[in-house]
Amino acid sequence: MEKDAISTSSETIGLKKRVGLVGGMSLIVGSIVGSGIFISPKGVLAGAGSVGLSLILWIVCGVISTLGALSYAELGTMITDAGGEYAYLYGAFGAVPAFLFSWMSMLVLRPAILAIIALTCAEYVMVPMFEDQCGVPPSDNIKLTCATVLSELTTNNADIPMIAIFSQVIFTAAKLIALCVIIIGGVVKIAQGNTQYLETGFEGTEDNPGRIAIGLYNGMWAYDGWNTLNFVTEELINPNVNLPRSIIVGMPVVIVLYLLVNISYFSVMSVGHVLDSPAVALTWAELVIPDVAWIMPVFVALSTFGAANGALFSSGRLTFAAARNGHMLESLSMVDVKNFTPIPSLVFVSILSILYTLPGQLGSLIDLFNFAVWFFYGGTAASLVYMRYFTKYKDFERPYKVPIIIPIIVVIVSVFLVLAPIIDEPQIEYLFIALFFVVGLVFYVPFVHYEKHPPFMSENIRLIMTFESF
Known part of the structure; x- marks a missing residue:
């Protein structure tokens, strides 16, 4: 850690408070806006059924995310321990829910995020190569490209971590350029009178709650990442003020940005055209800027590659930390002695992500991720309500206090998001998540609660392996 990143005194050493209001807003916008806006338009439209309802769903999702972020703001200014949801669930409900969150994060949520982003990157790489086949590449080609992307990212993060960090600048620039091109192109098309698809309004609107939930x-x-600031609360200048203000200002920026991008899509594409497109941004580019349409898949591929790089970087370290604390195999806590990178945990996360890409269905992966993550988002919002009245935290000072109706709304929404798809159209993904919960409980009782470690999780494993020649 650099010296200027540390604040020291005679008694404590901690992270320096150097993120102000503008920095907090930038973190929220930068963390949210990524691969999601290139993945989700088809899924939202499929759930909505119409242009009008799809645009409303984008606003609703933004509002829900804002309410969730504001609920997290109270938790973050009240409980300053590291760990985000883990710390909040632990404070309200104890060790078991907190462990299940970390368990699901390591084995499902983080690998699923990485798999979704890598699949998107692979699609935008492969689709331009199959224009003679209606732009639809064979699924095996996409999976192979996805595995190649993940392998390359793992190598970069393991061998040359500084390249992985500095390359994020290029990937972020690609993301911003792609979005600016789409928005400006849409403005031009609408100014030229291309509003026929927008004027269809609510024709074909879906009325099935389960289908609407899938759209949500x-x-x-696409909005995931709204809880980013809770992981840097210690570095925020005057967090009691700047945390909620960053959310209140930053989230509307994302909502407007997403609306403009989707309006741009509908300026040249009908509902059917969007749903049939293998890569919406590329199809848009072929209609609006046909002479240079190739730039869109390049920028989107770079953007998603960068997002996958960041997801692997953080996921590997989460797994490393969990293993170091005794919640995973101890071998995953080892570090390369040459580059000081958590190679075993990086490889572990990458292999899991590749396994998740084998079905090759982005929609199913997104459903799996959201089903699991909103179970915990709802649980975290419920922990805020519970801590207001029923635990030792009820008398804690709350520098920022959100109206109690806000976390209650988040809990209600999370219940809807978890239950509606199960009731309407049960899928194997939901059973898969339930099994992971059960396995987590089975793992927790002997290995964590009673600390009964088998030989392969013992300290001696450190003497068996070395990464000098990895």
């Missing part, structure tokens, strides 16, 4: 799933995926 896809929209919520």
Whole structure:
């Protein structure tokens, strides 16, 4: 850690408070806006059924995310321990829910995020190569490309971590350029009178709650990252003020940005055209800027590659930390002695992500992720309500206090998002998540609660392996 990143005194050493209001807003916008806006428009539209309702769903998803972020703001200014949801669930409900969150994060949520982003990157790489086949590449080609992307990212993060960090600048620039091109192109097309598809309004609107919930799933995926500031509360200048203000200002920026991008899509594409497109941004580019349409898949591929790089970087370290604390195999806590990178945990996350891509269905992966993550988002919002009245935290000072109706709304929405798809159209993904919960409980009782470690999780494993020649 650099010296200027540390604040020291005679008694404590901690992270320096250097993120102000503008920095907090930038973190929220930058963390949310990524691969989701290139993945989710089809899923949101499929759940909505019409242009009008799809645009409303984008606003609703943004509002829900804002309410969730504001609820987290109270938790973040009241409980300053590291760990985000883990710390909040632990404070309200104890060790078991907190462990299940970390368990699901390591084995499902983080690998699923990485798999979704890598699949999107692979699609935007492959689709231009199959224009003679209506732009639809064979699924095996996409999976192979996805595995290649993940392998390359793992190598970069393991061997040359600084390249992985500095390359994020290029990937972020690609993301911003792609979005600006789409928005400006849409403005031009609408100014030229291309409003026929927008004027269809609510024709074909879906009235099935389960289908609408799936549309919300896809929209919520695009907004995921709204809880980012809770992981840097210690570095925020005057967090009691700047945390909620960053949310209140930053989230509307994302909502407007997403609306403009989707309006741009509908300026040249009908509902059917969007749903049939293998890569919406590329199809848009072929209609609006046909002479240079190739730039869109390049920028989107770079953007998603960068998002996958960041997801792997953080996921590997989450797994490493969990293993170091005794919640995973101890071998995953080892570090390369040459580059000081958590190679075993990086490889572990990458292999899981590749396994998740084998079905090759982005929609199913997004459903799986949202079903699991909103179970915990709702649980975290419920922990805020519970801590207001029933635990030792009820008398804690709350520098920022959100109206109690806000976390209650988040809990209600999370219940809807979890139950509606199950009731309407049960899928194997939901059973898969339930099994992971059960396995987590089975793992927790002997290995964590009673600390009964088998030989392969013992300290001696450190003497068996070395990464000098990895």
